[in-house]
Amino acid sequence: MAGSNLYPEKWLSKASTGDRIAYELRMRIISGMIEAGSTLSENKLAADFSVSRSPIRDALKILSSENIIQLERMGAVVSGLSQKEIEEIYDVRLLIETFVFERLARIDVSELVKELSKIFEMMKVAIKYHDPDEFSYQDVLFHETIIRAANHSYILMIWNNLKPVMESLILLSMRNRFNEKYDDFDRILKNHELYIEAIKTKDRTLMIKSLHQNFDDVQGKVEDLWRSQQMLSEGVEQEND
Amino acid sequence: MAGSNLYPEKWLSKASTGDRIAYELRMRIISGMIEAGSTLSENKLAADFSVSRSPIRDALKILSSENIIQLERMGAVVSGLSQKEIEEIYDVRLLIETFVFERLARIDVSELVKELSKIFEMMKVAIKYHDPDEFSYQDVLFHETIIRAANHSYILMIWNNLKPVMESLILLSMRNRFNEKYDDFDRILKNHELYIEAIKTKDRTLMIKSLHQNFDDVQGKVEDLWRSQQMLSEGVEQEND
DNA sequence: ACAAGTATACTTGTATACAAGTTATTATAA
DNA sequence: TTATAATAACTTGTATACAAGTATACTTGT
Numbered sequence A, B: 001m002a003g004s005n006l007y008p009e010k011w012l013s014k015a016s017t018g019d020r021i022a023y024e025l026r027m028r029i030i031s032g033m034i035e036a037g038s039t040l041s042e043n044k045l046a047a048d049f050s051v052s053r054s055p056i057r058d059a060l061k062i063l064s065s066e067n068i069i070q071l072e073r074m075g076a077v078v079s080g081l082s083q084k085e086i087e088e089i090y091d092v093r094l095l096i097e098t099f100v101f102e103r104l105a106r107i108d109v110s111e112l113v114k115e116l117s118k119i120f121e122m123m124k125v126a127i128k129y130h131d132p133d134e135f136s137y138q139d140v141l142f143h144e145t146i147i148r149a150a151n152h153s154y155i156l157m158i159w160n161n162l163k164p165v166m167e168s169l170i171l172l173s174m175r176n177r178f179n180e181k182y183d184d185f186d187r188i189l190k191n192h193e194l195y196i197e198a199i200k201t202k203d204r205t206l207m208i209k210s211l212h213q214n215f216d217d218v219q220g221k222v223e224d225l226w227r228s229q230q231m232l233s234e235g236v237e238q239e240n241d
Numbered sequence C: 001a002c003a004a005g006t007a008t009a010c011t012t013g014t015a016t017a018c019a020a021g022t023t024a025t026t027a028t029a030a
Numbered sequence D: 001t002t003a004t005a006a007t008a009a010c011t012t013g014t015a016t017a018c019a020a021g022t023a024t025a026c027t028t029g030t
Helices: A017-031 A042-049 A053-065 A083-104 A110-128 A132-149 A153-179 A184-201 A204-235 B017-031 B042-049 B053-065 B083-104 B110-128 B132-149 B153-179 B184-201 B204-235
Strands: A069-071 A076-078 B069-071 B076-078
Touching (some): A017 A153, A053 A069, A053 A076, A053 B053, A083 A132, A083 A153, A083 A204, A110 A132, A110 A184, A132 A153, A132 A184, A153 B083, A153 B153, A184 A204, B017 B042, B017 B153, B042 B053, B053 B069, B083 B132, B083 B153, B083 B184, B083 B204, B110 B132, B110 B184, B132 B184, B184 B204
8 A cells, every 4th residue: 555656756865764654644645645634543554654663653743743644642633734724834935935035135146046047947847848746846946945045044944844745735736737737837937037036136026926926826726736636535535444 | 960950840741751851952952051063872862861762862853853953874963052043033933923913913802812911910920939930931821822813823833843942042041030130020021011012902013113122132031041051061061071 | 103994883763562541342230 | 221341452652672874993914
């Protein structure tokens, strides 16, 4: 039953078993393959993944700190991501990226802009070659690069807590869009271009505008996610008895 | 060597061994008793606390997620808290409390105000009876109560990541102030009163003002901390060989 | 005296074992 | 049939064991 592998294996090069399992479980939870409300047993998970309880416990601790499961007396109960929580995640992204922008406005951003342009090119290539995973990777990297540029360890800490869930969300959404709504990417690309421009010119209004457009994209992401959840749960309905 | 117990034991009623050790190590690191730059060995810690490596590993994972240590190949290297990082923590507090205030402005806060008034009274009693630990507890609870009222799970997640370090910081600072700068508390109390008033009247300007006064208090906290660090490190200079 | 290679004493990550406690089920009694 | 008590099958948390890898120190040869 450990066969699915929703999370790209090549991104796990130097991850420990516990980390790998956390990545995989996260994808299964966010995709809806593991339903919200169900409880996970350490022993069952250990058997399913053919490992001992140690890495399973590591994984559950990670997922617990990300708010997608809750560690209770008996078993870890899956909270999953409701629409409200997805919006909350983007609240936080908006919050920290706005903060970061204020910091960037005071420093030299030429290096950052160059780096973002590179990532932007990568995103275009990923679209050209129909690679949703690569596109997601670059998309996440784009925002992480901006946040790192602010050189603020506690803002980076928040990002690090948010990143895995965000990444999974984007990954699932993009895989769906590459199949169905291919022309969405024009808008997404345009939006990132605007973002770079805002940082380059330190134009606060433009940055807020592009951030909010990005936020509006969430609605699409959410819809995609629900569709993919439905799709998946139809296939694995009977698996958790 | 497990004897110090900087963290109040009565706050640890239902905590696991790993949690307890995390609380204790956190206090030792933030107080400067464990110096920044030193490396911690799981085996040594296990021996010092007379437990196995399992809870030690749990504790180190927790401290790592709080950015006060870094898990490397060989040993966990202590980052500690520089003045820059303390300011960053307050950046984040400012950020999330401002966000929360905007949310509170749209809902009924009468229950919240009542609760905050109760905590405020508790703080006054704690001062009256010279109890820095109790005062710290209520101070942290005050802000947590405000944040919880916003009913935003991901903002709460950020708070939960920040809280232990904040709590330790406040605890150490308050213990010092009760010895030396006793009249500081008039100002701190006044400030919290202003905060309640701001929430009650939904006066954004007043809230920002009191938040910034609170922020200015940080400077005092930092100075206290440095003094307490110096104090402690003089006493335990030779202990980590 | 110094360079290079080997050996030893660390390190982390995972597996397994055990203790204590909780839930559910089954058996027994009314 | 129903209520209660006892047992069995879970659960988590901690301890211990083992494997694989890394840095330090030591030995050996020149």
